[in-house]
Amino acid sequence: MVTIESYLVAILLMLSSSICAQDLSAVVTNMKKANTEKEYVTLRSELERLCIQSPGEWLPYYYIAYADVQLSFRTPSKEVRLKYINDADSYLKKLADKPDADASEVYTLKGYRLYALIAFDPQTNGPKYFGEVTQNYQKALELNPDNPRAIMLRAMFNNDMAKFMHRSYEGFEAEISKAATLFTRNNEQPNHPSWGKEWLDNRLTVK
Amino acid sequence: MMKRISIFIVFVFIAAFTAFAQQRVIEGQVLDEHSKPIENANVFIKGTTEGTGSDAGGCFRLITGQKGDIVVCVMMLGYSEFTVKVKEGEKVPLIIKMKPDNVSLDDVVVVAGNFKLKGNSQWGGMSAVDIATTGGSSGDLYRSLQTLPGTQIVGETGRLYVRGGESTESQTYIDEMHVLSPYTTTGANEPVRGRYSPFMFEGVNFSTGGYSSEYAQGLSSVLPLSTKDVSPISKIGVNPSVVGLGGGGTQSFSKGSVSLSLNYEDLGPYESLFPDRMDWIKPYKLFSGGTQMRFNPNDNTVFKTYVGYDRTSFAYHTNPLLENSLRSLGLNEDNLYINSTFRKDMHSGYKFFTGGAFSFKKQNIDNALSQGDFFGEKEWEMHLKSKVTKRFTDFLKLNIGAESLLRHYQMCYDDSLAQRYSISHSINGLFAVVTLNLNSNLNAELSSRVEYTTLNSNWNYAPRLALTYNLNGFHLSGIVGRYNQLPENRYLIRNKNLSSEECTHYIAGLYHEKKDKIYRVEAYYKKYDNLVLKNSNTYNSDGYGYSKGVDLFFNDRSLFKNLEYMLAYSYNLSKRKYLDFTELTTPQFGTKHNATISLKYNISSLKTIWGITNRFASGRSYHNPEKAGLMNETTKPFNSLDISLTYLASKRVIVYASASNLLGRKNVFNYSYSKLSGEAGSYQATPVTSSSDHFFYVGIFITLSGKAAYDVSNF
Numbered sequence: 024m025v026t027i028e029s030y031l032v033a034i035l036l037m038l039s040s041s042i043c044a045q046d047l048s049a050v051v052t053n054m055k056k057a058n059t060e061k062e063y064v065t066l067r068s069e070l071e072r073l074c075i076q077s078p079g080e081w082l083p084y085y086y087i088a089y090a091d092v093q094l095s096f097r098t099p100s101k102e103v104r105l106k107y108i109n110d111a112d113s114y115l116k117k118l119a120d121k122p123d124a125d126a127s128e129v130y131t132l133k134g135y136r137l138y139a140l141i142a143f144d145p146q147t148n149g150p151k152y153f154g155e156v157t158q159n160y161q162k163a164l165e166l167n168p169d170n171p172r173a174i175m176l177r178a179m180f181n182n183d184m185a186k187f188m189h190r191s192y193e194g195f196e197a198e199i200s201k202a203a204t205l206f207t208r209n210n211e212q213p214n215h216p217s218w219g220k221e222w223l224d225n226r227l228t229v230k
Numbered sequence: 231m232m233k234r235i236s237i238f239i240v241f242v243f244i245a246a247f248t249a250f251a252q253q254r255v256i257e258g259q260v261l262d263e264h265s266k267p268i269e270n271a272n273v274f275i276k277g278t279t280e281g282t283g284s285d286a287g288g289c290f291r292l293i294t295g296q297k298g299d300i301v302v303c304v305m306m307l308g309y310s311e312f313t314v315k316v317k318e319g320e321k322v323p324l325i326i327k328m329k330p331d332n333v334s335l336d337d338v339v340v341v342a343g344n345f346k347l348k349g350n351s352q353w354g355g356m357s358a359v360d361i362a363t364t365g366g367s368s369g370d371l372y373r374s375l376q377t378l379p380g381t382q383i384v385g386e387t388g389r390l391y392v393r394g395g396e397s398t399e400s401q402t403y404i405d406e407m408h409v410l411s412p413y414t415t416t417g418a419n420e421p422v423r424g425r426y427s428p429f430m431f432e433g434v435n436f437s438t439g440g441y442s443s444e445y446a447q448g449l450s451s452v453l454p455l456s457t458k459d460v461s462p463i464s465k466i467g468v469n470p471s472v473v474g475l476g477g478g479g480t481q482s483f484s485k486g487s488v489s490l491s492l493n494y495e496d497l498g499p500y501e502s503l504f505p506d507r508m509d510w511i512k513p514y515k516l517f518s519g520g521t522q523m524r525f526n527p528n529d530n531t532v533f534k535t536y537v538g539y540d541r542t543s544f545a546y547h548t549n550p551l552l553e554n555s556l557r558s559l560g561l562n563e564d565n566l567y568i569n570s571t572f573r574k575d576m577h578s579g580y581k582f583f584t585g586g587a588f589s590f591k592k593q594n595i596d597n598a599l600s601q602g603d604f605f606g607e608k609e610w611e612m613h614l615k616s617k618v619t620k621r622f623t624d625f626l627k628l629n630i631g632a633e634s635l636l637r638h639y640q641m642c643y644d645d646s647l648a649q650r651y652s653i654s655h656s657i658n659g660l661f662a663v664v665t666l667n668l669n670s671n672l673n674a675e676l677s678s679r680v681e682y683t684t685l686n687s688n689w690n691y692a693p694r695l696a697l698t699y700n701l702n703g704f705h706l707s708g709i710v711g712r713y714n715q716l717p718e719n720r721y722l723i724r725n726k727n728l729s730s731e732e733c734t735h736y737i738a739g740l741y742h743e744k745k746d747k748i749y750r751v752e753a754y755y756k757k758y759d760n761l762v763l764k765n766s767n768t769y770n771s772d773g774y775g776y777s778k779g780v781d782l783f784f785n786d787r788s789l790f791k792n793l794e795y796m797l798a799y800s801y802n803l804s805k806r807k808y809l810d811f812t813e814l815t816t817p818q819f820g821t822k823h824n825a826t827i828s829l830k831y832n833i834s835s836l837k838t839i840w841g842i843t844n845r846f847a848s849g850r851s852y853h854n855p856e857k858a859g860l861m862n863e864t865t866k867p868f869n870s871l872d873i874s875l876t877y878l879a880s881k882r883v884i885v886y887a888s889a890s891n892l893l894g895r896k897n898v899f900n901y902s903y904s905k906l907s908g909e910a911g912s913y914q915a916t917p918v919t920s921s922s923d924h925f926f927y928v929g930i931f932i933t934l935s936g937k938a939a940y941d942v943s944n945f
Contacts, residue, residue, distance in 0.1 A: 046279050061270075065283060068272035071305055072279045106307050116529050146794075146832065147360070154463040188837060188881065 047073055047082060051214045054086065055221060060097040063090050081124035082214050088114040088132055089218070095139045104143055111136045127167035128216045134159030135176055156180055171205035172219045174198050199223065256292040256316060258324030260284045260304055263670045268306055268328060276301040276313065304328065310624060329624055330670045361428040363830055365843030366872020366890045368927045371424040371434065372413070375453070376845070377826045379781035379798040380438035380752075383847040383868055384819045385920055386899045388421025389413060391819050392438050393754060394777025394804030395450025395733070398718055403445065403454045404431075405534060405571045408635065410589030410611040412453075414516065415542050415563050417508060419899075420921045425518070425540060425565065427491065432458045438781070439754055440709035440737045443661050443677035443694050444617070446633065449715045449733040449758075459532045461487040461524060464935060471929030472500050474516075479935065486525040493518045506922035509547035511558055517541045530575040538567045545596075557601045566590040583631075584616040603645040609719060612636040617661075627665040634658045639719040651723035655685035657716065671700040683716055686727050690714040705741040710734070717762045721769050729771040732759040746788035752781045761808040775806025775814065792832040800824040815860045816851045818900060821868070823848040841874040841888075852900045855913055868897045882933040890925045897923075 050069050057063050067090040073083040091111035095104045115133055118124045137156045141148045157180070163173035178198035185192035206220040260271040267288025274281025275296055284290045294300070302324065304312040309328040316324070360374070361367055367374035372390055375381060382391040389397035402412035404426070413422040428434070433456040445452045464487075466479035478491030498513040518540035525533040545560035571585035590610040598605035617631025640652040663677040679692040694711030714730040722728055739752035754777075761773025779802035787794045801823060805814045828843040849864040857863065874888035891897075900918035 064270045068270070068274075068281060068283050068305075069279070071272050072274050072281050075276075075303075076279050103307070110307055119529065146792075154465070158463050184881075187834065188878065189835075 047080075047086075047214050050086065051217075054090070055218060057093070060094060063094050063097065066090055067094065079121075081118055081121035084114050084117050084121065085124065085128065085132065085216065088112075088118075088136065089216075092132070092136050092139045095143065101143075108136060108139050108143060111139075125167075125215070127163045127170045127173065130159045130163035130166065131170060131173040131176060134163065134173070134180075138176070138180060153184070169205050169208075171202040172216065174205065175202040175219055175223055178202065253293055253295050254318075256294065256300075256302060256324070258290060258326060260288045260290065260306070260326045260328060262309075262328055263330070265327070268309075271304050271306040271326075271328070273302065273304050276303045330667075331624075361434070362886065363839050363841045363874060363876055365828060365830075365841035365874045366845075366870065366888060367841075367843075367874065368423075368888045368890070368925065369428065369886065369929070371426070371428045371431075371455075373421075373423070374428070375434075375436050377796070377798060377828050377843055378436065378438070379750075379783045379800045379824075379826075380451075382800070382802065382819065382821050382824055383845055384821075384899070385421065385868060385870070385897055386419040386918060388416075388423065390451065390453070392451035393756060393779060393781075393800075394802050394817075394820060395756070396817075396819070399448060399450035399715065399733070401445065401448035401452050403452065404536065404567075404569050404587075405457055405585065406454065406583065406615065407569045407571065407585045407587035408446070408589075408611065408613045409567060409587070410609070411565055411567075411591045414540075415561065415593065416514065417544060417546055417559075417561075417921065418548070419918055420508075420514075425567075426455070426520075426538065430457055430491075430520070430522070431455045438752075439735045439756070440694070440696060440711050442663055442675070443679040443692055443711070444629065444631065444663060446635065446659055446661075446679070446681070447657065447715045449713050449731060450756075457522060457524075457534060457536065459524065459534070460526055461489060465933060466935045467931060467933045469929050469931045472503075472927060473497055485527055486523065488524075489520075489522045491518075491520045504922070504924070504926060507919070508921045511545040511547060512543065512560070514544040515542070530577075532573045533571070535570040536568070540565050555601060557597050559598065560596040561593065563591065563593045565592075579620050579622075581619040582616075583618075585614075587611075587613040589613075598643075600645060603643065606642045607640075609637070609639040611638075625667055627667075629663040629665075630661070632658075632660050637719075639723065641720070641723060653685065653719065653723055653726060655683065655722075658682045658684075673698045677711075679714075681714060681730075683730060685716070685722065686729060688729060690730050690732075703742060703744065705739075707737070707739045707741070709737040709739075717769075717771075721762045725769045728762060728769060729760040731761050731771075733757065734759075746786065748783070748785040750781075750783040754779060754781075756804075758806060758808075761806060763807065763812075764809050765812075773806065773808035775804065775808060777802060777804035777806075779803060792834065794830045796826070796828045798824075798826040798828075811860060813860060818850060818852060818861070821847040821850055837878040839876040841876075843872045845870050845872070850899060853903075854901070854915075855903050863901075865898045865900065868899070869893070869895050870897065884931040885928070886931065887928045888926070891923055894923055 046069070050066055050073070053062070054066050057066055067087060070083050070087040070090060074087060077083060088111040091107040091114065095107040095111070098104050098107060115129065115136065118129050134156045137152045137159065141152055141156070157177070160173050160177035160180070163170055164177070167173070178192070178195050182192040182195045203223055206223060260268045260273065262268050267284070267286070269284060269286050269288065271284040271288070271290070272281060273284060273290045273292060275292070275294055278296065280292070280294050280296070282290050282292045297318065299315055299317050302314050302316055304326050306328055308331060310331045312326055312328055314324060314326065361371055362369045364374040364377055372388060375390060376383060380393050382394070384391045384397070387397060390400040391397050392400050402409045412425055414425055416422050435454050437452050439451065441452045445454070461480050462482050464480055464482045468475070468477035474493065474495035476491070476493035478489065480487050480489040493516070495516040496513065497515070501510060501513050518538070520536065520538035522534065522536040542563040542565075543561065545558060548557045548559055567587070567589050569585070569587040571583065574582045576582070588610065591608070593607045595605040597603060613633065613635050615631060615633035617629060619627070619629040621627040635657040637656065638654045643649045659679055659681040661677065661679040663675060666674040666676070668674060675696040677694045681690040681692070682688070683690065692712045692714050694709070696707065696709040696711070698705060698707045712732065712734045714732055716722065716730050717728045734757045736755045737752060739750070742749045756777040758773075758775040758777070760771040761775060762769050762771065763773035779800060782799045784797045785794070789795065802820065803822060804820050805816055807814045811817070823846070825846045826843060829841070831840045833840065845868070847868040849867050851861040852863050852865060853861050854863045870891045871893050872888070872890045873892060874886070877885040879885050896919060898917040898919055901915045902918055903913040903915055905913055
């Protein structure tokens with residue numbers, strides 16, 4: 024009898040966990056559509072609650088860091104921008120304690136956060152963090168050569184740097200094309216990072 | 231059994247139904263400490279994902295089905311988490327006042343330009359790139375710092391002179407550990423350089439006064455340099471230049487890295503291209519090598535060890551005008567610095583630091599004062615330090631520590647007589663720094679240091695109080711602090727009972743930053759006591775003096791895109807009765823007015839960064855023995871227009887060039903007088919100038935490894 028009651032309690036807990044997963048699923052779906060500061064702030068708040076509710080899960084931590092990076096591009100106040108970038112770093116560090124975190128995705132986001140830091144103050148941070156951005160994308164691709172976000176971000180970063188040097192990045196088209204193909208593959212894991220396709224579509228449309 | 235299960239299921243459903251049926255409203259307003267509304271605060275019920283955000287007026291309205299007492303939690307970036315218990319039936323609107331979080335409290339003002347302002351006069355965290363691209367810096371840390379207000383231009387030495395203080399009153403620290411000999415050794419009137427490449431350091435914080443009592447044995451300024459905790463990129467590079475060849479690299483591992491740097495300088499070829507006023511027998515040669523190991527077993531633990539060695543040698547004929555015969559002075563110097571530190575941040579909030587540093591310098595000079603003599607000097611210092619820091623509450627943070635400086639110095643001078651001197655002693659100190667965040671606008675830092683010096687068996691007490699107040703973005707600060715420093719070894723060997731020299735700083739400052747512009751003004755008064763005074767051939771501690779002045783600083787990154795310019799002006803009036811000066815007088819290094827204009831312009835179409843700096847200093851006092859009184863003449867003003875150019879030739883090649891004193895002004899720093907034989911009271915004056923009016927530098931930094939680029943690949 025006790026066993027049956029325990030099962031029922033377990034079912035309730037699973038139900039609660041499932042509600043969390045559903046909450047996260049809604050946040051992830053909305054994040055793909057989000058564009059304004061307000062939208063990202065709202066999503067960030069929801070993720071903050073999910074982090075407290077499910078401290079063992081890696082995805083809420085990952086997405087809150089992602090939202091922080093996005094907010095750093097959208098917030099006008101320099102002081103607040105820096106706070107978001109630093110906050111993203113603290114969440115990314117917390118992911119080191121979560122063994123089930125997808126390390127390739129974490130390295131990709133680390134590289135993207137450093138890119139945000141360069142965008143914050145290119146003159147100071149450009150020379151300082153250039154190498155680390157490339158290094159993080161490289162590590163991400165060593166762990167998963169088919170990570171479309173790492174391929175896309177590295178291609179864009181190399182292309183921007185080549186433009187800065189008044190040159191062209193020869194591998195750009197091939198890498199972007201590879202990323203576009205990989206984005207069409209569906210990841211079977213629910214709520215697994217899948218952002219980036221929209222950017223690529225926009226970029227290809229603009230081109 | 232089935233009955234009990236049915237009851238359990240029914241209970242669960244009733245509970246769920248009741249929750250949906252009886253909704254309650256939680257509403258209120260989120261304010262900051264000054265009762266200003268906070269927008270976008272995350273308001274939610276603890277233990278659930280039910281929540282909402284506050285609107286522009288800070289107001290929120292949360293509808294929930296939760297029954298009983300609930301805990302409402304409010305979170306906002308930059309503020310401490312706020313929780314409040316709401317009892318069932320309670321309908322009073324919640325007024326929530328948020329307080330800044332610990333991170334925000336610890337970095338009271340951290341702004342875009344890396345400037346810090348917390349109870350001391352820090353001109354801020356410069357990066358290696360800032361240093362290298364400063365016009366005329368030639369990539370040297372100390373030359374670059376000499377563009378900042380508070381520093382005084384003493385062109386013939388190149389050392390840091392701050393706010394009317396001697397260069398020996400400025401101390402350099404690497405990773406919180408003292409560096410006994412931070413400058414290279416050069417010939418007479420040739421400016422020194424820093425021994426360490428600015429690219430070694432991640433943070434360069436320069437404090438021109440009022441610094442924390444944590445820093446020992448510095449009367450005027452401190453320069454804490456921090457090396458990188460992590461170096462995640464493996465890289466190898468070389469850098470040939472007009473003065474030599476350097477190279478190095480870093481091998482990165484998953485939990486650490488090892489860096490190595492080697493450098494060889496030989497000014498022979500440079501001298502043949504651009505001869506100076508020196509009569510070289512063996513032009514200046516420097517070999518230096520350094521290695522650093524960093525180990526990061528986890529995010530909260532850092533272990534670093536740095537070992538640096540350099541050997542300097544040169545020989546030249548001294549100015550025959552002032553001596554009867556030609557003298558060939560030859561110098562050899564060995565310098566070693568080892569620094570090992572351990573830092574751990576505990577989850578409990580305690581931060582531990584412990585470190586040890588060993589500095590060793592041995593210098594031999596042949597024909598130092600007259601042909602055939604010999605001067606030898608050997609000294610070492612062991613610095614041991616431990617401290618613990620903890621923020622106990624939003625209101626209180628404590629930093630306490632202990633340290634010892636064990637020192638040995640020996641000197642010999644052989645001419646017709648053999649003179650030998652030697653001293654060994656230690657300086658042992660305890661320090662405590664209490665930071666009080668009285669409110670988000672008002673902060674106080676109380677610190678004190680107790681020190682015991684074994685040589686003279688003296689106890690010294692050095693208290694300090696710093697207050698900062700943020701008045702709508704205008705940061706006002708006031709500091710009073712006392713600092714102690716033992717006299718230089720060359721005086722201590724003559725009199726071991728000399729007291730520690732004392733300096734009390736009184737500083738009032740205003741700082742404001744708006745839209746990429748930084749404004750800063752600081753006024754100060756420094757009172758010196760126990761300075762070394764020469765009386766006949768003995769030394770005592772009866773000297774004293776003062777230094778007062780105003781520093782102004784303006785930095786603008788908004789005038790034109792890619793242009794940054796800086797204006798710095800310092801007024802200083804200092805007088806002291808010390809050493810040979812038996813009455814209160816302006817020291818020879820003192821300059822009343824110092825002004826610097828520095829521009830940096832990034833022309834991205836040409837892939838270049840231009841740095842142009844003009845440094846001006848009013849004339850310096852000197853003593854003309856043909857006239858009455860002390861320090862009775864003044865030199866002409868100093869001026870130097872310097873330029874630097876950084877060119878990104880390709881992804882892996884950076885070309886750096888700099889030139890000093892483009893206008894070719896012959897700056898005179900002082901006059902030496904030699905007695906003319908036969909005529910009583912007649913002297914011949916020789917101007918003291920730099921050995922060269924210009925210095926040109928061209929270096930190419932080549933990255934050889936695959937992953938790094940746009941980087942100086944040594945450390």
